[in-house]
Amino acid sequence: MNQQLYTNQPSIAGKSFILRLEMDTDQVQFANVAKVIAEAGGDIIALDMIQTGSQMTVRDITVTVTKNDTIEQIEYHLKSLSGVRLLHISDRTFLLHLGGKVEISPKIPIQNRDDLSRVYTPDVARVCLAIQEQPEKAHTLTIKRNTVAVISDGSAVLGLGNIGASAAMPVMEGKALLFKQFAGIDAFPICLDTQDTQQIIETIKAMAPTFGGINLEDISSPRCFDIEKRLNEELDIPVFHDDQHGTAVVLLAGLMNAMKVVGKPLDKIRVVVCGIGAAGLSCTKMLMAAGVKNIIGYDKAGALTRDVQYDNPHWQWFAENTNPERKTGTIGEVLEGADVFIGLSRGGVLKREDVMKMASQPVVFAMANPDPEIHPAEIEDIAAVIATGRSDYPNQINNVLCFPGIFRGALDCRAETINEEMKLAAAKAIASVISDHERNPGYIIPSVFNQNVVQAIRTQVVDAAIRTGVARKIPSDFK
Numbered sequence: 001m002n003q004q005l006y007t008n009q010p011s012i013a014g015k016s017f018i019l020r021l022e023m024d025t026d027q028v029q030f031a032n033v034a035k036v037i038a039e040a041g042g043d044i045i046a047l048d049m050i051q052t053g054s055q056m057t058v059r060d061i062t063v064t065v066t067k068n069d070t071i072e073q074i075e076y077h078l079k080s081l082s083g084v085r086l087l088h089i090s091d092r093t094f095l096l097h098l099g100g101k102v103e104i105s106p107k108i109p110i111q112n113r114d115d116l117s118r119v120y121t122p123d124v125a126r127v128c129l130a131i132q133e134q135p136e137k138a139h140t141l142t143i144k145r146n147t148v149a150v151i152s153d154g155s156a157v158l159g160l161g162n163i164g165a166s167a168a169m170p171v172m173e174g175k176a177l178l179f180k181q182f183a184g185i186d187a188f189p190i191c192l193d194t195q196d197t198q199q200i201i202e203t204i205k206a207m208a209p210t211f212g213g214i215n216l217e218d219i220s221s222p223r224c225f226d227i228e229k230r231l232n233e234e235l236d237i238p239v240f241h242d243d244q245h246g247t248a249v250v251l252l253a254g255l256m257n258a259m260k261v262v263g264k265p266l267d268k269i270r271v272v273v274c275g276i277g278a279a280g281l282s283c284t285k286m287l288m289a290a291g292v293k294n295i296i297g298y299d300k301a302g303a304l305t306r307d308v309q310y311d312n313p314h315w316q317w318f319a320e321n322t323n324p325e326r327k328t329g330t331i332g333e334v335l336e337g338a339d340v341f342i343g344l345s346r347g348g349v350l351k352r353e354d355v356m357k358m359a360s361q362p363v364v365f366a367m368a369n370p371d372p373e374i375h376p377a378e379i380e381d382i383a384a385v386i387a388t389g390r391s392d393y394p395n396q397i398n399n400v401l402c403f404p405g406i407f408r409g410a411l412d413c414r415a416e417t418i419n420e421e422m423k424l425a426a427a428k429a430i431a432s433v434i435s436d437h438e439r440n441p442g443y444i445i446p447s448v449f450n451q452n453v454v455q456a457i458r459t460q461v462v463d464a465a466i467r468t469g470v471a472r473k474i475p476s477d478f479k
């Protein structure tokens, strides 16, 4: 059991603030300020002197808090302390987002007219014409070689729902940053101000010549299925809906390792998937392809069963191909005797008493972001393995473990698509990063900072692409 992994909960781990304070040193000492902050539940992690005078000092105090109202408490108590003036409070997360998280920087310095003539007119024209004559040269002579578009319409952003294009940008910028940091891939965050399927398809097709791949992100189901299918049919570059396939790849990797921890074979387990949207459907298909036989889907309409007709054709497919025992009822009822819970729905939908009904050694993957279906602290004494999608807990099952490596592989072999074999290869690669002696309930999936992850995925993905005939180039290390 995961004893003591999730102490101090419920938490908003990682939330930290910088308090700028002016202090009259005749009236108050720093110790008084520190006491107020500590008593309100704040943890001082850094201190910077900004200005100092004979009677007055200005300091920046960086404080982390673990409860939602702590910062208001600190503010209230500091304001009532004589000799202290609270100049401002900055949320460090917002500070990090000022002006966005990515930028474009030139690769070539332009120092004189000769340089200018080469990178721009007149010489650039020769390069343009070379591409006109042989379009595949765009892959070598433009940013297409190493550039992916991260595209959303803002309709299903994390578990926040339809928050619109502008509000989706911080997530897309974050994904772009991760592409670059983990796989050296240049990624453009693009949010489209339309949720019309046809318009999204046309817009992406129109911008495709710039990119070596398209990473669709946070587009709600069932629209996302048509959009991805059409684009994959009509474009000759990989189109990959990250919430479907990235998530499925990482989930399978985590589940393979979790089942080794609890000693249950994949083909014998009963799995309940809660939230049959983009991620839930794709994860289920991947689990079925990996040999899981007994899966029950649960959404707002209850357990999906073949005894009901659904308007949503994807739910209809799901109902016809899963739930062999035709289970119905509440989430607690369908979880009775289940080995694994997979949450891809919304925060807080699972209760401790539901988990208590599961089979021995229950495995709970509560993957909704930012708030999981159940907080790990609530079940750490009864669940054998717990995973979430968040960066601040152990066992992070998040598509960030997949998309940098899978696109690195796809771009390096100029794959025309990312097929099932490549996804399965990626899942196995991720799982294999953890050795038999390392694997334990708190370590079923490697950290995103594990430098072996991207390399392991890339190698296996290129190999699978070559094997299945979708690679248009053999990377030099494969020759």
Ligand SMILES: NC(=O)C1=CN([C@@H]2O[C@H](COP(=O)(O)OP(=O)(O)OC[C@H]3O[C@@H](n4cnc5c(N)ncnc54)[C@H](O)[C@@H]3O)[C@@H](O)[C@H]2O)C=CC1
Binding pocket: 156, 157, 158, 159, 160, 218, 219, 220, 221, 242, 243, 244, 247, 274, 275, 276, 277, 278, 279, 280, 298, 299, 300, 343, 344, 345, 346, 347, 349, 367, 368, 369, 370, 388, 389, 390, 397, 398, 399, 400
């Ligand atoms: N950890 C990870 O890597 C990833 C996590 N997610 C998370 O999974 C969730 C779903 O994402 P998408 O599939 O992209 O969204 P989606 O909008 O396509 O699907 C969400 C599904 O959850 C269902 N749902 C909502 N409330 C429910 C409830 N109370 N009980 C049962 N079902 C409910 C909806 O009806 C819908 O079918 C989000 O919270 C998202 O953050 C998604 C992708 C990756």
Ligand SMILES: CC(=O)C(=O)O
Binding pocket: 157, 158, 159, 218, 242, 243, 368, 369, 389, 398, 399, 400
């Ligand atoms: C991780 C991710 O892509 C999501 O929660 O939507």
Ligand SMILES: [Mg+2]
Binding pocket: 158, 217, 218, 242, 243
């Ligand atoms: Mg997403």
